Every structure is written in C-alpha cells, then in structure tokens.
Amino acid sequence: MVAYKDFVRLSQSSDSEERGSAAHLAAMAYLNHDGPADEQAALYASLINFLDDPSVKVRAALAYGLLHADIAPRPIMLALLHDSSVISRAVLQYSPVLIDADIMGLVRGFDLSMLVAVCQRSRISERLGAALIGRQERPVTLRLLRRADVPVSARLLQALAQSDGHDAEMRGALLGRRDLPAGIRALLVQKVAAALGNARIVKGALASDRLERLLRNSGDTALSAIGEREAVKAQTGFAAGLIGADQLNTRLLLHAVVTGHVMFFADCLAELGQTPRDKVFSLLESGSRPALNALLVRCGLGEGMRNLFAKLVMHARAADLADDAAARHYVVTALTEELIVDHGGVIPEELEEAFAYLSEQNVQLARKAARGVMAAFAGIANAPMALPMLDERLALPAA
Template identity: 30%
Template sequence: MVIRHFLKWIGSAKVAERAAAATALARAFLDHQLPFEDRCEAEAALTLLLDDPSPKVRAALAEALSMSSQAPAQIVAALAADQHDVAACILVRSPLLGDAELIDRVASSDGPIQALVASRPYVSMSLSAAIAEVGELEACLALVSNDGADIAQLTFRRLAERHGHEAALRERLLTNPRLPGDCRHTLLVKLGEALREAPLVRALMGARRAERVTREACMRASLTLIEHTRTHEHAALVEHLRLRGELTASFLVRAVAHGKVDFFGSVLMALSSQSETRVRAVLASGRDVAVTALFRAAGLAAPMHGVFLRALKVWREVAAGRRVAGAQEVSWLMLREIESTAETQAGSTARGELAALVKSIHLEVLRENARCHALAIAAA
C-alpha cells in the first residue's frame, strides 16, 4: 500500500523530495525489514526511479545502493551505465560489478569514467591490463596511484610504452616500488627522447649534439638503474636491452668498469645459455681459462677478454675484502691491460677503439670523483 502511494506521489513531487524519497526507499529495501510482497513492490519502484529525468534523484539512488551486495543487480548495472555524476559512486564502490562489466565500461568510456574504475579499492590483474591497454592518461595515472591495484609486469610495460612520454605518468611509475627494471629503462629512454626533441635543447646544442648528449646520458642513467634493479629482474632487463639493440660491447665495458658484476653475469647467462650456477661460480672463482671459455661461449670479441678478466680480478679482491678500489682504479687497470697487450695486425683497429672507450670511461670517472670531492669540501 505504501509503495502504491509512493508511485502516485512521485509524479508531482519536487526534485529534492524525490531524491530524499529514493534514498529512504533504497535503505528500507536493504534493511530486509519489509515483507516479501512489499520488497517486490519496492524493487519495482526503485527500478522505476531509473527513469527519473533528474540526475540528482538517480545519484541519490546510486549513493544509497553503492556499497551493498544485496542491491538489485539490474538497478546497479543501469546506474553504472548512467552519466558521470550518477555512475561515480557505483563504479568506485559497488561489489556487484564484476571484471567483465568493468572492462566493458572501460572500453566504452572516456578518461574520467575510466579513472573511476581504476580507483576502486581493489583492481584485479585483468582489469588493470584492460585499463593499461585502452585507458586514457587520466585513468592510467589513477591506476598506478592505486595501492589496491594488482598490476602485472606486462601491464607496467604497456603503461610505459603507451604513456611513457608523459611526465606525470613517468614520475608516478618511477616512484612505484613494483615497477620492473626493464620498464624503468624504457622510461629513461622516453625521457631522453623528450629532452632531445625539446626545442630549447635543439636550439642550444643542435640536433646532432643533442642526440649524442642524450644518448650518453641515458647510458649513464642505465648503469645507475642496474644498481636499483633487484637481481631476479636482471634477466628481464637484459632481454629488454638486447631487443632494443642496446646490449652493446660499449655498455658491457662500462658496466664491468663500474662493478656491475652480477648484471654482467646475467648477460653471460643469456648470451651463452649456460646455467646460473655455472656462470656465477666461474665469475666468482674460476680460472682464467674457464672465464675466457665463458666469454667465447657468450660471443664476446677476443680483444675484450683480457680487459674483462683484469676488471673481474680486481672486483673479486674487493668483494673478498683484500682490496679497496672503485671505478677509477678499475678503469685505469683496464686501460693498462690494453696497452700492455701486444697488438696484432688483425686486432689493432678493434683494440684501438676499445682503448679509446676505456679511456673515456676513466676520464668520466675522474671528473665525477673530482666533482664529488669538491662538493664535499664545500659542504664541510
């Protein structure tokens, strides 16, 4: 009887009155205090409110039903497909919306709606993948800022690929502890590309010099990245660099000179197809013959073998506590190793290029160490 009066009254009531009545009726329905017949009538009345011309009434209905798992499914589905102001609380809170409905909503909506879905207390791995694949920047920002989002490594990579050129997303991703190392490298490359194409940089340096400077800066940043990449992620980072064509001899020489021996071991495992146990044992305590054989299996050029051997011996002593040394000393010893090796006609050109590379690394380290020393003196 009450529901019949409600349906007759609602046609002439004001918007504020209808909104209040929608809230009261929804709460009464959820309280389970109504008899079965009245509950059926109440559900019919709530369904009728979906056709109310005022979004304020529909928003009040959505607010009242948004957190309940007992709300009528057809009403929740309709409210979730309504305009932004109405659908917001349903999309963010409702436990009745499954991944299938949410993924469909993401695929058919714009950034603000997608961002609401990405802000849910829990976002599943499949829903995160859908947002990363089709979501606009606003939604992707909301996703990576959501601690309740279950984001797969592949999803992180897709986010970096699609929106890595956006400074806001780069910042959010780089501060996320779950971000894989190869994604961090992708973002570094994106940053380098953005700097290289900046009109101010090109005007000050010229296109060719800007490209060279940003490439060298990205290489140095990649070495720093290795320090902050967990060991179990090295394999993914190695594969990423190899696919991008950046796993070059120059990069490996720099890595070894700076003491990235664990990463170098991961590179040797990938290139030689030998087991982790074997590679780690050879690098840690293997004889020169075994280490050289490993280098050959990995396809490293012969002129580089002696340089890598010399550096590895120093880093072994440092790890064992028998020596104190850094990149400055190691790069100098690598250079001396090249100079002391008798040149051959076939290898003279390659050895000369290697010497130039190691010398440039040594000079870079000297400059950086002197800069740090000067700053320390100034701060004292």
C-alpha cells in the first residue's frame, strides 16, 4: 500500500523514473479500484495529469499500465494513441478499448510501422482489414492474408489475385486461406503452373514437351480436385464458372473420372445437361447404359464421345480410382485397347484428343503403379530370380 502523500510526492518528483512509477501505480489503482467514488475520481484526474508530463518515460509507464485493460478510460487511450510513435504503436496493437472508428480515419496517414502494429491487433474486422490492404503495402497485406481470423471479401481476394498473382509469396498467402473462392484458387494454380514453366531450374531439368505434359496434367488434377472439394460442399458454382469461361473440355472431364473426382464430374454433367445433380450422380452410380447415353446426349456429346464416357463410367464403377494407381492404370489401359479394337486401329478425329490423353495417362500411370512393385516382391519371394544366360555382352553405343 502507498499512502496518498507518498503518491503525491512521487508524482511531483523531478525524477522521471519516480513520476513513471507514480503513473503506473495510478493506472493499476484505477483499474483495480473498488472503493468510494471520490477516490476513483481523484485517480482518474491523476491519470489525466500524467498525459501532460514532458517525459516519454512517464507517459509510456501510464500506457503500459492501461494497455491491455478493456475498462481503461477511452479519452486517455485516445490521447495516448496520438502520443509519440513508441507509445501509439503499443496502443494501436494492444488496446481493446479502441474501435474501428478510432483507427479508420488514421490509416491513410500511418507509416509502415504503424500499419504493422494495427495488423497485430487481436481482432481485425473485414472493414479495417480492407482499409489496411488498400494502403498497398506488401508486408501489411501478407500479414493480414496469413491471418485466418481476419475476414477478407471475395472481391478483394479476386483483386489481389489479379494484381499480385505474379508474386510467389503473395500467391502462397492467398492459397493458404480456407475462405479463398474456388475460382480464384483455380486462377492462382494456373499462375503457379506458368511460373514453374518459366523457371530456369525447371526448364533446365526437363525436356520442353515433357514439362508441358507434366504441367498440363498437374493443372488438370488441381482443377478437378478443387471442383471435387466444391462438389462435396454442394457448391455448384465452380463447374458453372468453368463452363461459362469455356475452360471445361474433354480432357478435364476424362481426368476428373480417371483421378476419382466423380462428384466434380457429376457436377459438370449436371450443368452441361441442365439435369438435377442427384439424378446425375444416381445415373453414374447405377444407371443403365441407355440411361447414361440419354444423359450424355443432353450434355451435347457426339456419339463417339458418348460411347467413350459410358465405357469409362462402367469401368470406374468397379475400381477405386481415387486412391489406387494400379486400378487407374487398368481402367485406362482397358479403355485404350477397346478404342483401338472398336475402330480397327483408326481413331476417329472426334476421339483423337481423348485418345491422346488416355495414351499419355497410360504411360504416367504405368510408372506410378510400377514403383515399389519389385521391391515389395523381393521382400516376400524366397526362390532366386531365373534370368537367361547371355553368350556375349550387349554392346551399347555411347550416350
């Protein structure tokens, strides 16, 4: 306990350290006060007086005492907000007394350090976050995007993806947000693919045609995965957006089935055929061949493509395409061989793109399915491997 006279002596001392101690004591006493009203009024008056102290140390001690309290007097906190930068930054970052209206009008004039202090507040509203991002300071924008608790409107996320999608760090912050709309996520994935394709280290490691196939396949996988996630949430806007932007093609539809993203495939067919989603999914799961054909007719597919997709659906019903690479390889191989047999080795022009995709997938899936097979077999096999004896060594030309 400190006597009133001792407190007055400290607060009137010529030593800033003692006045600072008095300011901090007054702040603590005010926040924890449960005595008579006149005593609280005297404490409040002393807090006001410390605002005029010429020493930053004293005013900082006052601010430190009140900084985290939600019952700190607003007039005092607003005065400290306009104090020296070291005090105002702390008040901006920690004081729960401040509301958006106290900060919004000041954001335009803040320097970077002050903006960063606001970004570190425990709670930031969508309105305040938009004002901070509007300052177009990269460190500030990155901090806010990386905070999952700060709401950002879809419109602002779209604008950031368009303007800063070339920035790898900004792309990462945007893609890390769970509230990122599917269409914007797809746009950023395309920008990632373009950036990878232009990176010297990537271009130097892979032949151009193989790199193009790899990026195209990865892009299709990403799009169908995004579409599958949206379909699981019963959000059909992504498929409709792809169709409206003319980004849905035969290759992507085939890839959706081959990778096991059947709900996205169903959404696409529902949008193309203007058919209820539940009915489409039921047809894909257990519909007859004529019923499937009728659905594909509504989707505007030609006869050759209808037959191809109907066969693919029939094969997919009996295989786990989502997780089993060997099953994918089997289905793609069977479908490719059936196409060759059905058309006598002469693939119609209508099916050339689909056939090229299936052939490409056949090679990739064969590699994926083969990985680890020999190692696993060697672990369980007991007999020695029977290899033919060669009379002479093979002579291979130098590379």
